[in-house]
Amino acid sequence: MEEVILVDTEDNEIGLMEKMQAHRTAQLHRAFSVFLLNDKGEILLQQRALDKYHCGGMWTNACCSHPKAGETLKAAVDRRLQEEMGIVCDTNWIYSFIYKADVGQGLFEHEFDHVFFGRFSAEPKPDANEVSDWAYVTLEELKSDVEFNPTKYTPWFKIILAEVLDKNILDKVA
Secondary structure (H helix, E strand, O other): OOEEEEEOOOOOEEEEEEHHHHHHOOOOEEEEEEEEEOOOOOEEEEEEOOOOOOOOOOEEEOEEEOOOOOOOHHHHHHHHHHHHHOOOOOEEEEEEEEEEEEEEOOEEEEEEEEEEEEEOOOOOOOOOOOEEEEEEEOHHHHHHHHHHOHHHEOHHHHHHHHHHHHOOHHHHHO
């Protein structure tokens, strides 16, 4: 049984809950999202495996997940990047925010999301159970595609991308 860490609006731990129950009841829980840029400044995206429990087949940032109880965010980021994408690289926390999104099938993501950025220019080696495809895209290509094809992208990715653009975060990490 996989659990998520329930938190308050200040990211203080208040308990654990089985992951699917937290998603059915829209409980605020700790999560992270990782953006990776290659040497050309392109953003690495992954297409979620088609049989994921929500948002299957949708495109999103390089990696997103939840830390385990007692696990630091940095350790969770490193673990999931390797498990999902076969990637080992340095990442740095940039900012955090709270969002809530209906992801369909009676499930919600309500997350205190910690956003990390890193550099990676090689070819990832994703786990087919997690990822069906991947691509490096320019920011201009991404902005255009999200605008014209928003249903191709996960709800949280569109929220994070808007925040990243609004706060000029890519300029700060490039």
